[in-house]
Amino acid sequence: MERFHKTLAEGVELVMTQTSQFKTGVFSVTLTVPLHEETATAYALIPDVLYRGSRRHPDIESLSAATDELYGASLGPAVRQRGESQCVGFQCSFIDDHYALDGMAVLEPAISLVGEILLDPYTVNGAFDGEFVSSEGANLADRIGARINDKRGWSIFRLVQEMCSQERYALDKLGDAQQAREMTAENLWQHYQNLLAHSHVTFYYGGSAGVDRVGQAIAASFAPLLRGRQAPVECQVLDKPPHSEVREVTDVLDVTQGKLALGFRTGGIAGNHPKMPALMVCNALYGGTAHSKLFTNVREKMSLCYFASSLLDKIKGLMVVSSGVEFSKFSVAKEAILNQLEAIRQGEFTQEELQAAIRSVVNALVSRKDSQGMMEDDCVTVALTGGDPTDVNNMAARVEQVTHQDVVGVAHALTLDTIYYLTGEEG
Amino acid sequence: MELREYTLLGEKVYRQRLENGLEILVDVRPEYGKQFAFFATRYGGMHLRFHNEDGHWVDTPAGVAHFLEHKMFDSEEGNVLQIMAANGAVDNAFTAAAITGYYFECTRGFDENLRTLLSFVSTPYFTKESVDKEQGIIAQEIRMCLDDPDVEVYYQLMESMYQNHPVRVRVAGSEESIAQITPEVLYRCHEAFYRPENMVLCVAGNVDPEKVVELARQVLPHPGGCLGQADLGQWEPVGVSANFVEREMPVSVPVFELGVKGTPAPEGQELRQQLVGELVCDVLFCASAPLYSKLYEEGLINSSFGGDYESVPGCAYLMAGGESRDPRAVRDAVVAEAQRLCREGIDPQLWDRLKKAAYGSMVRRLNSLEDTCIELAQNYFRGEDYFNFPQCFQSIEWEDVRHLLEQWCVPERVALSVVCPVGTAGQERWD
The missing domain is CATH 3.30.830.10 (Metalloenzyme, LuxS/M16 peptidase-like)
Structure with missing residues (x-):
């Protein structure tokens, strides 16, 4: 290519x-x-x-x-x-x-x-x-x-x-x-x-x-x-939440299963930030794969959620945890989800877990070249933000160098901003 | 090993049938960075009743194939999803009415991942404790689907079209039915259907076919016992059992699914009937055919509208759906258009164009290793070679399409399923 x-x-x-x-x-x-x-x-x-x-x-x-x-x-x-x-x-x-x-x-x-x-x-x-x-x-x-x-x-x-x-x-x-x-x-x-x-x-x-x-x-x-035009606008990235306390928001809808979502700021790590590879690995380790903390512990071991995963908006510098939970288990699930992040901050993950997270990020990067739709999307994005999406080998090499300490570092940079509940019960 | 070359598609497929009956298909794509493997059994949500070696009929609870799929990921070494994820592979599985498939894709360590896939799917390991726990997880999944209007509108349609055929039963079952599942039930179903002679392995990507075959030979067993023979319900009437069903859910605009109950294709004609059925959907539902723009301009459909041909053993049907302010008017217009086309025929230019477009979209799907493997597998199960579609396609005439329209698109074969906003059931239109 x-x-x-x-x-x-x-x-x-x-x-x-x-x-x-x-x-x-x-x-x-x-x-x-x-x-x-x-x-x-x-x-x-x-x-x-x-x-x-x-x-x-x-x-x-x-x-x-x-x-x-x-x-x-x-x-x-x-x-x-x-x-x-x-x-x-x-x-x-x-x-x-x-x-x-x-x-x-x-x-x-x-x-x-x-x-x-x-x-x-x-x-x-x-x-x-x-x-x-x-x-x-x-x-x-x-x-x-x-x-x-x-x-x-x-x-x-x-x-x-x-x-x-x-x-x-x-x-x-x-x-x-x-x-x-x-x-x-x-x-x-x-x-x-x-x-x-x-x-x-x-x-x-x-x-x-x-x-x-x-x-x-x-x-x-x-x-x-095909004549001169304006440059794209920069995205505003907040280092930390704009309010001092974590906000909690609840919506009531006619649903049988509850949804719990948690939003974090990534501490200014966004776009082509040098710590982006570490953030991607941290996200994979936390909730990005079937080997992640959220999947293994919150979903499988504790059976608290039907799904629990995390995703990044790399341009805006956000990480979002999304989960499906029974209404009665909202608070237990929230604690469990936050505890898993705390565990990463304390360095409680094995070399094997780290390597698995790295492999999954590398796999996802290399696979993107096999999809024309993803390549299109990546190329349109970098025309705005810079970088080269076809150069996956370079990015993969940076991901492979991420250390235990790097992940602990970016986990500390994550700050909880808002918690959202979608419930079916009044009150 | 047999090599088949498909010059029109620029594809090469290596095929090998193992001594234990497993069919292996390998589509070699040297330019791809990843490898994809799909291991499937001809067993799904509709295979609820079967007889085994002693000739006794066994009735299993609705949802057992799907439950089994979830539980196959348990192995003595731990959760397979996690073992594969640790090796950088993304794996998953799905259960449909007639097939259960397990797959992974990876960019490194293919041999090891393939070994893991083949071994976990062929090695059952269930405990009472893990089955009990899974009941909680699947009950959550079932509850989640109950909130999904697209799922509800679909099963409501299947129930109104089919009286006896188990395709009408929810693949995931219900909270009540899965409560009856035990490790013994799972072992019994695994033994009856997860057998090499009932399975296929399809691999695509940058791989060595010899190596794939060698690995499968090493890993896969020659099991005792015998293949389960499934009962797919009593005789199914030609017509639908209810023409109209609706229910309320929190949606903003009514969601509908229109079904046309067809006749299953004779053996050896399934790929052909599928292509003809898809062309029927094109002449009725696609944006370059006259009906679509008429309905769109009248505000009866939006761009979510579309339709397709579907089939499983014993069933073939057309389905079209989307959102509409007046689903009944859409149904009436579809039936009227089918009758008009039978009477007046089709503009030859339109016919050429639709065929060209349908061909192009089939070629386009081959970009996806996943779609390619799934098509190869499903067509193997029905005795067809998927990559023969260009020749099959070229042999189809308008008369084939007209015949199907005339036979199928009649009021007694048509059912309409609607999910409407809360408090509006019984309403005719939603403006």
């Missing part, structure tokens, strides 16, 4: 990974803007409305027909959050020319179709079609409302919302349901013009084609974006 990172203009980048490992190519275009309450809904809605029709393909049926012609290219809107940035755009995956039964070239028409959808929308009276905007606005509002259906995801979402209530990070990347329902075509059109003019742009391609061929296809289809 060979990686290219080219600046096409100021604030416009092309990241590529060239390989013939896969049967498909992946292309994406990502427009990055600061996440703001006033604009998040509109920016999240724009790709959905664009995806309803272009000038040449003015409805879903003809647009889908166009992707079907490209051997069922899978093309769709993407809205992501990276730290306090909102990244909106399109991802497209299409079979490599080599596997087309009729020998057609798929790459150029696929890239051109993405360009057409982003830059040449179907319009009515110089703005988006009002019908597209109202129906997609309603869909977006439903999607925001449907977050609650996945109770595990919901408990993490609510925890972060409470924990970062004073930071833009807590904003929903999808925006606000009410705003989505009330969006007008004219208003959205204005936001669209701003998005095209002011966002940071990342193009990504992963597949067998060379950089020249991809560069030419982009130049032919995205000319209006």
Whole structure:
């Protein structure tokens, strides 16, 4: 796998990974803007409305027909959050020319179709079609409302919302349901013009084609974006919780199983911080794998939780523990979860546990190169934060050097910020 | 060892049947950094009643295959998940209606991990204490599913479509049924179904096929006893048992699943029927077919809408679902569209396009070692070679699709399952 990172203009980048490992190519275009309450809904809605029709393909049926012609290219809107940035755009995956039964070239028409959808929308009276905007606005509002259906995801979402209530990070990347329902075509059109003019742009391609061929296809289809633009915004990383005491928040919903989530600040270890490898190992040791403290002790030995695991937001510098617990066991489970972290702080883990954690982090790093979707996501992220996601060997080597003492050190840097309970019982 | 080359797909698969009956398939992918192994038995949530060597019928509690899968991770040396995790491998398992599969992926130490996988799946080790404890864990999992509208809407549909076939039974069972599980039940089911002649090992990635076979030969036993013969229920009527079922749950918009009860494919025709069934779903449910945009523009569906063909021995059905403000209107429109297509036929351009798209998406799935191994295994169990799909695909005509539409998409074979917001059951629309 060979990686290219080219600046096409100021604030416009092309990241590529060239390989013939896969049967498909992946292309994406990502427009990055600061996440703001006033604009998040509109920016999240724009790709959905664009995806309803272009000038040449003015409805879903003809647009889908166009992707079907490209051997069922899978093309769709993407809205992501990276730290306090909102990244909106399109991802497209299409079979490599080599596997087309009729020998057609798929790459150029696929890239051109993405360009057409982003830059040449179907319009009515110089703005988006009002019908597209109202129906997609309603869909977006439903999607925001449907977050609650996945109770595990919901408990993490609510925890972060409470924990970062004073930071833009807590904003929903999808925006606000009410705003989505009330969006007008004219208003959205204005936001669209701003998005095209002011966002940071990342193009990504992963597949067998060379950089020249991809560069030419982009130049032919995205000319209006290829001029100087702003740099991405930095993410605000808090070293410690903004409040002196641990906050506890409880929501009541009609659920049979409770959810308990705990949010920690990572003491300023975020992004490309030198202690990041140690933090990744610490997370794996604590709750990131089936060999972890939480899995082994809280789930298996004590049978307190159906699941208990931890995850990192490496950009924002957060660690979140998520667990499924019976209502009556909330406080025992909370104690047990915190005790396991305390044990790590006291250095109570074996060399074998440490090695297992290191191996799992290395395995996860190396495996990412086998997934085009993950490579795309990693490359889009590093276009904002720096680093080289294809250089897994270097990162793996740093992870392998993490010592017992390093892990104890980062465990001490973790500070509990907020505890969230999702319960079904009143009171 | 047999080598099969599939030029259209650019794949090579080595195959070997061991003396004890185990089939081994190895898809060599030298460019991948990781290796994936999938070890599966033709045994799942629907194999509840079977007879063993003495010819006596044995009835087992609902959820036993899934329970067994959880308990297989206990070994005399400790929890296998942890042993594998210590070696840097990520392993897991799943139980579906007709299959239980164990798998791992790793980037280092493949031989040792494969040895662990093969040995733990073929060596039962259950104690009363660990079974009792697992009952608590699985009861939690069952309770968690009770909060999941997607799971509820699915089983509600299966119960309304099937009267007798055990595919209608929840794979995880219920809190009551799993309370009846004992170590003896687990040993008995393991002996009846976890047998090399009832299993397949699929490996993909950067591996040496000879080594895989050699390892499997070393590790796997030649067990005594004999294979359990499962009873999949009495004769199943052609039509569904209830056309409409609904229940309330805390959801914001109604979630629905529409089912079309089909006819199982004759032997040797399963891959073909699956491809035809998937094309039926495409002409009815996919975004480039006329119905989707009509429903979407009327606000009856959103982008969560989609459908697929499903089958297990003794059952074949189509399922389509998502969120809707008026699930009944979606159902009526689907049935009407099926009838229209049978009457008027399909635009030849649309037909070519849909086939092209379906082919491309099958090729795309082969990027995933996991999907590839699971498909190879499931198709082996039904006597098919999955990588023959390009040829099979090219032989399908519109007439095949039309025939299936005409036979299956009729009101008595259609069931609608709805999970609606609390306090709204009985309502026709949710605006």
